[in-house]
């Protein structure tokens with residue numbers, strides 16, 4: 001796939017899962033993480049890497065509707081499951097609109113992970129309070145915005 | 161006249177949508193077929209001589225294409241002020257992030273595997289990690305020419321006389337820590353050959369400057385190198401210096417193949433630059449009524465292993481260490497000292513957050529000694545427009561500090577000061593204030609920005625400049641300025657940025673200056689276009705018009721004739737005059753004070769922060785519950801990006817004050833990830849109120865000032881002043897972690913008191 005080479009010693013295996021609604025199959029070493037597979041193998045770079053060890057939340061995706069760190073999720077754990085990344089969220093979604101209108105995006109590197117986390121929150125709690133938004137996003141770091149406009153955007157999307 | 165519509169309007173950023181849906185490409189998102197994965201071997205020791213490097217085993221590892229050491233680098237020293245940083249270490253390593261070798265392999269895994277096979281024979285040397293110790297003559301030397309990288313000594317006014325006359329003297333020593341930028345996108349890039357040129361696409365702040373550094377190290381003409389800076393996932397000064405660029409160019413130049421190098425988070429923490437840790441001693445002389453007579457100030461900045469932008473940072477520290485006050489005399493002794501710690505360089509505020517922390521804590525301690533209200537003391541001494549500052553320079557630009565302080569004084573948060581008790585006896589509330597200043601645009605150094613403006617055939621406008629989009633929204637602001645000057649809608653302005661092949665040199669994106677420079681250059685470009693229209697009209701009608709106005713997508717000539725911009729584009733092309741003009745803006749220069757690089761500046765930014773904290777006396781935990789940031793912003797170009805910049809700066813200031821504790825022991829960084837080096841999360845940053853005080857900066861584009869840095873500068877002192885207000889203890893070092901405050905409270909018997917009260 002796209003000429004990504006695996007190490008000389010690696011044994012690869014075919015793994016099937018549903019990615020943003022489409023049946024997908026990749027051949028990767030089973031120890032590959034979902035993040036490595038998304039970014040390096042499939043070149044779906046909407047999901048970002050900020051630390052690769054579960055500290056920053058940039059790689060947040062939903063597996064069977066539950067937010068996980070793609071950098072800590074092995075491909076063998078994804079087999080047969082359904083994965084939603086930022087690319088799978090409707091571009092006209094009110095959350096995206098709110099992020100744009102409220103100015104919640106600066107460098108934007110944290111944004112996809114935060115959009116996914118907020119998308120999940122709104123699916124569980126359609127009208128969250130500010131406290132609930134802060135709590136839901138506590139694992140998603142942003143170095144640019146101070147969170148003010150991010151929180152406002154999620155609240156606004158929740159009102160719609 | 162042109163109706164101004166876009167400037168000042170809260171227009172959504174043009175890059176927001178593609179970023180939010182994950183479509184925007186950053187350097188770390190780029191993959192090329194057949195590319196090599198590059199990994200860097202870094203020093204094991206903070207200080208050691210390199211006796212031998214053996215790469216043979218690594219070279220024979222499967223899938224490894226090449227291994228590079230210093231022997232492969234044509235000119236093995238780079239750096240913006242002093243070429244003292246090795247591309248790959250040769251004689252010595254001077255800090256733990258120092259690069260020794262590069263592996264380029266067909267796979268990521270094999271590149272990392274091969275790093276372990278490189279044998280380096282080190283002779284460990286004693287490290288020097290305390291800047292004060294490093295200043296001693298017998299200290300281990302980081303560089304052969306000694307550990308003092310730069311020193312500045314200024315004697316301004318009659319300091320001794322002032323101290324002799326003083327009613328009160330206050331003296332304290334302040335310390336600030338090694339803040340890490342911790343942008344979410346680490347240092348990243350790719351490289352490839354195209355048309356005989358090396359192309360480097362990397363996260364950076366100044367493509368032309370990066371290009372010059374690459375060309376120097378590879379000993380190639382600059383024209384052979386193209387640098388492109390796509391969207392950058394945060395920079396804050398940390399990508400001002402070279403990171404991945406030279407390594408990438410070297411690999412591609414030697415192998416002819418595309419390459420990718422992205423630093424891991426750990427690498428970014430170790431090899432990325434830091435905010436200079438500072439030790440600042442201030443002795444203040446004042447009269448009984450609160451007039452500051454003089455400050456004697458000693459500044460020591462820990463440079464870490466290499467010069468980088470340190471000399472300029474030292475100058476900013478010197479320039480602002482007296483704060484925004486009418487100080488009549490000052491003695492300043494400042495030292496920039498090499499150690500075997502990680503390299504310090506540019507970080508939002510650039511030396512000002514350190515010295516303003518010190519002087520603003522000092523102001524509160526002086527107020528306490530005088531029994532004065534700390535805000536009144538500041539207001540009494542605040543600079544006004546037309547004042548002579550301590551360097552003898554008359555402040556001709558706008559000076560909004562007094563207005564900012566007045567807004568703070570009447571703010572409900574300040575008026576609620578004094579209500580210290582909370583519902584629980586172990587919780588105390590406090591409110592603190594602090595002021596800030598910083599010169600912006602590069603003062604005494606020559607500074608010039610160029611942009612190109614092209615009228616497209618369809619009548620839309622294309623602005624090209626080498627400014628970089630590091631998250632600050634410069635592209636949006638440039639588009640808004642161009643739209644208004646040309647009387648078109650913002651959507652009809654396209655902006656191409658940061659590509660040495662396509663965009664002219666708009667100088668560097670740092671020091672809160674990019675918008676100021678680029679905005680003024682756009683204004684010049686529109687003038688040039690006007691001139692060209694006049695020339696066109698001269699040719700067509702044989703008479704030069706007196707007036708050329710752009711409005712509503714038309715150009716009006718002497719109110720006799722008009723062309724649509726589309727027609728104008730066609731005419732400019734068919735007459736051979738050309739559809740593109742250049743705008744050049746040169747920042748007015750100030751003669752530097754002898755012995756300094758760029759003191760004073762012509763323009764200063766000002767601001768005031770109010771902070772409310774809750775302190776838990778049992779644990780030392782400080783919760784920041786509200787921040788008000790009052791900014792002398794000049795004219796605000798876009799209220800959304802403006803408040804966004806300030807809010808982000810405040811959050812970084814909260815981290816600097818309370819949380820961001822880079823633990824460094826004997827030159828080794830112990831906090832190498834984001835679970836041990838904590839930056840503020842959504843639970844740590846409170847409500848932030850941003851109040852712009854719009855004083856017009858006559859020289860700025862539409863009266864705008866630089867605003868990127870001012871928001872951070874007075875946050876830490878405001879928070880610590882609030883902690884002092886809450887508890888009565890006077891902490892003078894940051895970061896003030898729970899643990900440090902707990903011990904301070906205990907020392908002052910507060911913990912005991914509480915215990916007794918509760919039994």
Ligand code: FES
Pocket residue numbers: 048049050051052053054055056057058059060069070071072
């Ligand atoms: S990249 Fe997965 S949490 Fe940081």
Ligand code: FES
Pocket residue numbers: 104105106107108109110111141142143144145344393394631
């Ligand atoms: S917008 Fe830059 S990290 Fe969040």
